[in-house]
Amino acid sequence: MIREIFNVSFFAGLIGATMRMATPIMFATLGEILSERAGVLNLGIEGIMLMGAMTGFLVTLSSGFLWLGVLAAALVGMALALLMAFLAVYLGLSQHVSGLGITLFSTGLAMFVYRLHFGSPLVPPTVDPFPKVAIPLLSKIPLIGPGLFNQYLLTYVAWLLVPVLSLLLYKTQAGLKIRTVGENPFAADTVGVNVYRTRTLCLVAGGALMGIGGSFLTLAHQNMFLIEVVGGRGWVSIAMVIFGNWDPLKGVLGAIIFGFLDGLQLRLQGLGFKVPFHIFLMIPYLMTIVVLVGVSRRATVPASLLKPYRREEKGG
């Protein structure tokens, strides 16, 4: 059994599984980073991902176009994030409770709509999922090539988003505004930045990413919708934001570590250890907690995270 672990094909397969399992977390982590950098914790993430997963699946099944499903998932994510913005930004309600409200509502809604469309069939309906696309030459690199460069298009998109988001946050005027709004909204307002609008835009863009991350689960990772398809990946993403200290690159690194653990447990299950498979399923969550325990003391939270901004209470 030990020999199988050090087998080359096991290793290549593990890299592939790592990237596949990391993709939805990468999308969601980047979306959450964008929201939190502007000062809003979006706990709606878990529900938004589930609605993205369900909507993407439903639209793809009825239209036959996978990318239309992804687009619909993004739009649903944006709509729910807009609701979050109304509650937490414009009304200034508790971000914790607003977000949990969005998650509970979206979770119920996803199951409600799915049941409405499909009833409770014995065999769940399926779609033809996204194919893997091999990048010429790169995918021929021995050992790591097949795992890294024979992936889904959405996985490559997630990769590309890392430099895009980093550049946006650190190298552009807009990024400066976003970070100022998250650190000191009163100062931002004084220099003419519309705090409400900036926060809303970040939430909505982040919601789109969360929705897409959810749709990856039903259109690439699997080809059907199950109620537990997201299974806490939204919460894991929030942990990865903390792990990455609100930095896109480090956050994605966390997502990849989670993807690795998730891929590893899948592979280990396949080796036939005489241990209940739930032990393996537990590993990624347990390790996420361990990681959080390790990094939380050093975390530098955006200073105005969780604080509602009320223009009328300036300086209060």
Added chain:
Amino acid sequence: MIRLMIVKREPLPGWARIVIPIAAIVVTLILSAIPILAAGGALWKSYYFLFYGALGTRFNLLETFVKASPLIFTGLAVALAFRAKFWNIGAEGQLLAGALVATWIGIYGTWIPSFLLLPMVIAAGFFAGGFWASIPALFKTKLKVDDVVSTLLLNYVMVHIMGALLFGPLQQPGSSWPRSSEILQAAKYPLLLPRSRFHIGFLMGLAAVFLIWFLNTKTVFGYRSKAVGANIRSAHFGGINTTVVTLQTAVLSGGLAGLAGVGELCALQYRLIMDISPGYGYSGIVIAMLGNLHPVGVLLSALFFSVIIVGAQTMSRMTGVPTYIAEVIQGMALMVMLVFLLLTEYRIRVLRVRPRMRAGGSRN
């Protein structure tokens, strides 16, 4: 262009605290018409069966009380924690921890005198839930680990611990399903009324409501816990050991959630199954908020949501609206209540601003 202006208002009189949750419920029920109509349900028929299904017959009415029992416990658990700003979103995992340990003792406690078995099962379930909640509380106070994330993640860890045990040492011998053997007769909750499942769990819930009310308002612990929630820094400088208070609150909160699990096990299922809780821990969040974190409010809103959950079954059978409508209503209720709570402290003024009138309106 429309702008919302949110201004502080004079504190509302006491009656508002009762009127506001009721208004929130009414608005939620009106909003529920959207998913009901979208599902093709006839509106009045749907509402009728929603309430008839929960209150219309003796059996259904008692089922509503049966369903309310775990909701009271998880609602109290969340309310107690939120009051101290310990963001315990982990009532689900704590419930499972309680049920798990109760199962263990309920099956293998043959050496325990039978009159002591049930009290021991209950106590063990309480402490199991409390223990599971103490972990994130310790992480929060000692290591600054965000309690929302840690309590949520621990829910999944507990589900998988339970799964591993139900496919392993706790699995009923000879069964291929993930379920335990039945607990001993002496570990079961007494049933109170014939031809129903009405059990002592509801009365325990009432007792818990009273106890938590007493604790909150009449004891030093209640005062300290509230002070920590109001402002942890002033509480600290005021001489309160905030670490200890947070831990105590967490253990009590988790323990209450654990009792919800004990009730489901010892009064309804009699054996541990993976689906022992359909998300009672998460419902507890909605119930605590709708109850304004007050024990009596929790009791009333737990009753309201058990009406929705039980009634949704009948409504679904009669009109074809999926039972998940209950979950949708819970989510909506939480958001509506949140908006209404804002109205107790603030006034929302909708201003129509013409852009050129606003100084610097063209900026950004």
